Amino acid sequence: MKLPLSRAHLAIPVAFLLFLGCLLPLILLLVFSVFTVDMDAFVMVPAFSPQAWAQMLTKPVFAFLIGKAVMFGLGTAVLAAFAGYPVALAIASLAPAWKGIASVILLTPLYTGEIVRIYAWRIVLGSEGLVNTLLMWLGVIHAPLKFLLFTPFTTHLVLLYNTLPFMVLPIWLSIELVDRRLIEAARDLGARPLHAFLRVTLPLTTPGLSVGLFAVFALAAGDMLTPSLLGGPSGVTPMSMIDNLFGTAFDWPLASALSLSLLLVLLACATVMSWLVLRLKGARAVFRGGMR
Amino acid sequence: MKRAAAITLTLAVAFFYLPIAVLSLFSFNRSALMTFPLDGFTLDWYRELSGNTAFLNGFVTSFLVSQPVGILSALIGLLAALALASPGLRGRSVFIALLVLPFLVPKTVLSIAQAMLLNWAGLGRGATALIAAQTLVAIPFTTTIIAAVLVRLDPRLEEAARDLGATPWQTFRRVTFPQIRGAVGAAYSIGVILSLADLTISMFLAGRTQPLSLIVASQFRRELKPDLNAMQVVVLFLTGLIVFIGEYFRRRRRVHAPAPRKETAHV
Numbered sequence: 001m002k003l004p005l006s007r008a009h010l011a012i013p014v015a016f017l018l019f020l021g022c023l024l025p026l027i028l029l030l031v032f033s034v035f036t037v038d039m040d041a042f043v044m045v046p047a048f049s050p051q052a053w054a055q056m057l058t059k060p061v062f063a064f065l066i067g068k069a070v071m072f073g074l075g076t077a078v079l080a081a082f083a084g085y086p087v088a089l090a091i092a093s094l095a096p097a098w099k100g101i102a103s104v105i106l107l108t109p110l111y112t113g114e115i116v117r118i119y120a121w122r123i124v125l126g127s128e129g130l131v132n133t134l135l136m137w138l139g140v141i142h143a144p145l146k147f148l149l150f151t152p153f154t155t156h157l158v159l160l161y162n163t164l165p166f167m168v169l170p171i172w173l174s175i176e177l178v179d180r181r182l183i184e185a186a187r188d189l190g191a192r193p194l195h196a197f198l199r200v201t202l203p204l205t206t207p208g209l210s211v212g213l214f215a216v217f218a219l220a221a222g223d224m225l226t227p228s229l230l231g232g233p234s235g236v237t238p239m240s241m242i243d244n245l246f247g248t249a250f251d252w253p254l255a256s257a258l259s260l261s262l263l264l265v266l267l268a269c270a271t272v273m274s275w276l277v278l279r280l281k282g283a284r285a286v287f288r289g290g291m292r
Numbered sequence: 293m294k295r296a297a298a299i300t301l302t303l304a305v306a307f308f309y310l311p312i313a314v315l316s317l318f319s320f321n322r323s324a325l326m327t328f329p330l331d332g333f334t335l336d337w338y339r340e341l342s343g344n345t346a347f348l349n350g351f352v353t354s355f356l357v358s359q360p361v362g363i364l365s366a367l368i369g370l371l372a373a374l375a376l377a378s379p380g381l382r383g384r385s386v387f388i389a390l391l392v393l394p395f396l397v398p399k400t401v402l403s404i405a406q407a408m409l410l411n412w413a414g415l416g417r418g419a420t421a422l423i424a425a426q427t428l429v430a431i432p433f434t435t436t437i438i439a440a441v442l443v444r445l446d447p448r449l450e451e452a453a454r455d456l457g458a459t460p461w462q463t464f465r466r467v468t469f470p471q472i473r474g475a476v477g478a479a480y481s482i483g484v485i486l487s488l489a490d491l492t493i494s495m496f497l498a499g500r501t502q503p504l505s506l507i508v509a510s511q512f513r514r515e516l517k518p519d520l521n522a523m524q525v526v527v528l529f530l531t532g533l534i535v536f537i538g539e540y541f542r543r544r545r546r547v548h549a550p551a552p553r554k555e556t557a558h559v
Binding site for chain 1: 294296297298300301304305307308309310311312314315318325327329368371372374375376377378379380381382383386387390391393394395396397398399400401402404405406407408409412424425428431460485488489490491492505508509512520524527528531532534535539543
């Protein structure tokens with residue numbers, strides 16, 4: 001029974017669907033970005049015009065917005081790395097039966113709707129919300145803290161909440177692959193816990209960290225709803241600008257140019273970040289040492 | 293060290309469940325204002341909810357959309373994972389890049405680009421577009437889940453089946469699939485959950501279809517009312533149920549075929 005087809009060929013229909021559903025729309029953005037709009041008739045006019053790109057590159061507001069998205073992404077990725085390591089280490093130290101349960105407990109809040117999470121945080125952080133009421137009751141503060149809601153602080157906090165599991169999971173999986181004897185050896189040779197972590201665990205788990213940073217950055221920088229519903233006046237993102245240009249302003253060429261610029265910057269940042277982490281001392285040892 | 297781990301996990305769980313706990317608390321609170329201190333216990337908001345036809349219709353719509361998304365994304369994820377796990381795959385890095393694309397591109401950008409494509413092709417938005425777009429976004433997740441199990445299967449079992457004269461289809465049907473059935477089930481539930489949780493894609497592609505998340509979002513912009521809390525608690529409960537069933541299927545797999553290493557969600 002000889003078939004010319006193998007399982008590898010199953011990639012073809014999947015690749016075709018992904019091309020049709022993801023890549024083709026993005027290619028279309030490139031085409032639309034050089035079109036012009038007839039504002040009287042509300043139709044796009046096929047053309048080869050640099051108009052949208054000229055606007056994109058000369059108006060500082062677009063670069064500012066993309067820079068802000070990158071900052072939200074980087075800030076959240078760094079916060080998630082600092083918060084993710086202790087949690088991942090704690091899960092790795094559990095008995096095997098509990099590890100699976102811990103990961104499910106960790107992931108369940110992720111499955112709640114985007115809008116549910118945003119809505120819940122508004123109740124927690126509002127001026128008569130949980131945090132302020134509790135702090136006032138304890139006598140720590142006498143007037144509600146204003147920075148809790150509708151500020152960049154809120155955006156970072158909720159983005160951290162949304163993305164932390166994407167950091168914890170890959171780091172945890174990386175830790176599980178580390179030979180525990182290496183850490184024990186470091187401790188036996190007199191390394192303090194922090195030192196053993198920095199010199200042994202951290203370098204050996206950089207693949208997980210790299211995946212986590214990549215995922216968190218992509219999710220946080222690309223999130224539109226959290227900044228716009230919880231970030232207050234600071235919540236304008238390139239995504240909400242694209243939404244406006246696409247819907248209200250009917251400037252599809254400019255929306256396309258901005259979308260593509262944003263994509264390029266995000267992809268470049270995510271790649272550079274993961275690459276830098278993988279170049280850390282020790283990371284290369286992991287790949288040389290049999291992780292394929 | 294043990295105590296440090298316990299404290300860390302307690303803090304993490306508190307952080308993750310704080311918003312959910314507060315929502316549930318206010319859904320049983322008598323006052324219509326969502327402020328502390330609490331006012332007393334009531335089930336009125338749940339009663340009000342059961343009479344809210346907009347919410348109920350939205351819920352039915354969301355459910356009807358989420359089923360094909362779950363099935364399609366599990367099926368496509370299965371195909372992609374089988375291809376990824378096969379050593380004969382050429383252009384692997386291109387294929388992986390394509391698979392990561394729906395995860396990497398901000399959903400707003402992807403949905404708007406898809407809306408432009410539909411418009412340009414003269415196709416309307418609506419349930420079909422919504423199902424297709426949500427399926428695409430779920431594919432990176434479902435592929436990862438199935439591939440993580442697939443790469444750890446013992447290849448000798450399939451070789452033995454083939455040596456004994458089984459056709460590729462028989463090998464898959466009788467040897468491979470029984471071992472990954474749990475992962476495919478988990479992939480299906482992830483697809484359903486991602487569909488139920490989605491708002492961004494719906495905003496741009498739902499057309500006149502009104503899933504629950506869109507109805508809630510439009511309420512959210514106007515006012516916060518406790519029957520919305522009750523609604524969220526019900527949705528959370530159902531989501532938890534789906535997670536539980538998915539996890540049950542995933543765990544059952546272990547009984548049939550103990551894997552050399554424990555479950556991971558990583559390719």
